[in-house]
Amino acid sequence: MAVLAPEVRSAVPRWLIRHETLLAAILVVALAILGLFNERFLTIDNLLNQGRLMTEVGLLALPMTFIIITGGIDLSVRIDRRADARSCSAILEKPWLPVAAGDRLRDRGRQASPALSTGC
C-alpha cells in the first residue's frame, strides 16, 4: 500500500475494514445459526475445543499472509510442521542430547526427502 497513489490509499483502508467486518459478521451469523440448529454447539466445552483445533491453522495462516502478500506461495507448510514436531518430540525425549535429536530427525527426514525437495 505504500506504493499506491494517495487517492487510492485513502480508499483502500476503508475497503479492508469492510472486508474484515464482513468476515466477522459471517462468523457471528454462522455461530448463531449453528447455535439454533444444535443446542450442544454453543457450549463452553465445544467452543474451547474448537479454539484448540483452529489454533494451528490460525498460527500458520499468519506467515502465509506475509508470503502471499509478497507475491509468493509456500507449499511446504506440512513438511515444516512435521519436521518441527518430530524434532520437538525427539528433544522432549532426550533433552540432554540435541545432537541425537538432530540425528534422529535426519534419519527420518531421509524417508521424506522426495517430499522435502518439492517444498520451497
Added chain:
Amino acid sequence: MPVLIMVAATILAALWMRYSASGRAIYATGGNAEAARLRGVSPRRTVVMVFALHGLFAGIAALLFATQLKVIQSTVPPNLELTVITAAVVGGVSILGGVGTVVGSTLAAVLIAEIASALVFINVSPYWIHAVQGALILVTVVADILRRRRRQVGG
C-alpha cells in the same frame, strides 16, 4: 492457552505489518518489487525474512500440538497447506500480492475451523469439507478479480 498464543501473535503481527518499516516492506515488495527496490527495500531480503518467519510460526504451531497430543503423526493434518492458503485467501489477501491483512486471515481461519465442525454438527458428511473449501477459494478469488477490474476502470 493455544488460543491466547494465537490471539497474541495475531495482534503483534498486525501491529508489526502496519507500523514497522520491515512490515511495510512486505506490502511494497508484493505491490511492485521493482519500485520497492528503487525505494531502497531489498525484495530478496524481505522474501527470505518472510519465509523464515513462516518456519518460526510452523515451529510454534508444531510445538503446541506436539505437547498437546503427545503423539507425532506425520500425516495428521492432510491438506494442511490447502487449508492455510484458503484461510489467507478468504481473509482478503490477494493471491496476486500486495493486498491483505493479518486480522482478516485469522478471522478466516476461525471461520474455516467453524465450518469444518459445523458440517459434523448439521449431519453433513465431513468429506464435503474440501468441496466447501474449494467453493470458498473460488468465490473469494472471483470477488478479488472483479474488485480489481472495477478499481482499474474507476481509477
